[in-house]
């Protein structure tokens with residue numbers, strides 16, 4: 001990387017560094033992540049997060065390792081309704097597999113050779129009996145034996161260790177007051193830990209890039225959107241992630257990130273760049289983003305009329321809106337009132353598109369409504385094969401600059417748009433490569 005692009009890049013990350021410092025993240029690594037060729041890089045990136053002042057709880061899984069260990073012991077893994085039945089011999093394999101996976105993580109966290117990114121990191125990995133568990137018991141006649149569920153989390157002790165600067169490493173085994181050990185789902189454990197310690201974020205790292213719909217990566221989902229995708233999709237691995245994300249969000253975790261271990265640096269990209277790398281599931285916004293329909297024309301007119309009068313937006317007649325309604329996307333309150341709108345127009349015979357008529361109800365400004373609309377329009381544009389977005393604005397130049405748009409000149413607009421340029425409005429022109 002050239003020196004100036006390195007300096008630029010470093011400066012661009014600073015708002016994120018400020019934002020994340022002092023916050024608590026629960027990071028869940030599945031067993032496949034630990035065996036992946038990128039594993040040591042993933043751990044180095046986690047160490048870097050800690051050096052930047054983020055308080056980290058790491059929860060690991062080990063399904064793959066458990067399967068291998070059970071096979072080595074000459075037994076067969078038993079599942080019922082996709083849930084492991086852990087008998088006494090299987091439980092021995094679970095302990096061995098999770099113990100060995102844990103040592104592997106601790107070893108990686110302890111490296112510090114002078115020529116490695118871990119040099120000087122001095123991570124203190126802390127463990128303990130933070131988790132109490134209870135048996136799942138007998139479901140539909142099947143006794144799950146040592147397969148358990150979380151009963152309690154000693155959040156105070158975890159917080160104390162974080163306060164002392166430790167990285168808390170939790171394995172998916174919990175103990176009952178009777179002294180028995182239970183095999184837990186690491187995803188459930190990570191979500192419950194994030195809820196118990198009031199974490200800012202839960203980050204699920206797996207081999208999956210995030211949530212895909214029609215092979216396209218979805219960058220962000222509100223909880224209602226995640227729930228409706230859960231109902232539609234029959235991809236069980238994806239659904240498990242969505243389910244975990246929804247349960248964490250519904251109990252107070254504001255943001256759940258689904259990040260890939262297979263893509264080098266995906267964790268850092270997700271946390272320190274505007275566009276991220278995986279899928280972000282956000283707590284219920286109590287409003288919904290959806291495509292506009294003909295019944296929305298009246299609401300859009302009401303929303304944009306004052307802005308048209310102030311000449312902030314170009315005047316649109318009811319007839320024009322009716323014709324172009326399918327280009328509009330809306331943010332709507334559950335009770336039906338319109339909170340924001342924006343339109344996306346593909347520009348014919350090009351790979352370009354234009355964003356227009358972006359407006360937020362003045363009573364709801366500053367709540368991220370326009371940001372979410374823009375995110376959605378950008379995702380829609382990518383799906384439509386649009387490579388570059390333009391926007392013309394008189395009042396919101398800085399808003400678009402902060403969203404990664406750069407100012408451009410009239411001659412850079414597609415020809416047909418140039419001929420329609422209104423010199424009297426004298427709008428500034430911005431573009432963004434998608």
Ligand SMILES: CC(C)(COP(=O)(O)OP(=O)(O)OC[C@H]1O[C@@H](n2cnc3c(N)ncnc32)[C@H](O)[C@@H]1OP(=O)(O)O)[C@@H](O)C(=O)NCCC(=O)NCCS
Nearest residue numbers: 357358359360365366367368369370371393395396398399
């Ligand atoms: C621009 C607009 C859509 C932003 O709506 P919003 O829902 O409040 O936006 P968000 O909540 O996602 O972003 C809020 C942030 O952007 C900033 N912001 C809002 N309008 C801005 C503007 N015109 N210029 C610069 N920054 C702006 C806010 O100060 C806030 O920043 P902060 O969190 O650091 O305080 C809204 O101000 C609006 O309706 N403007 C009039 C219409 C317009 O100019 N549309 C653009 C032409 S298509």
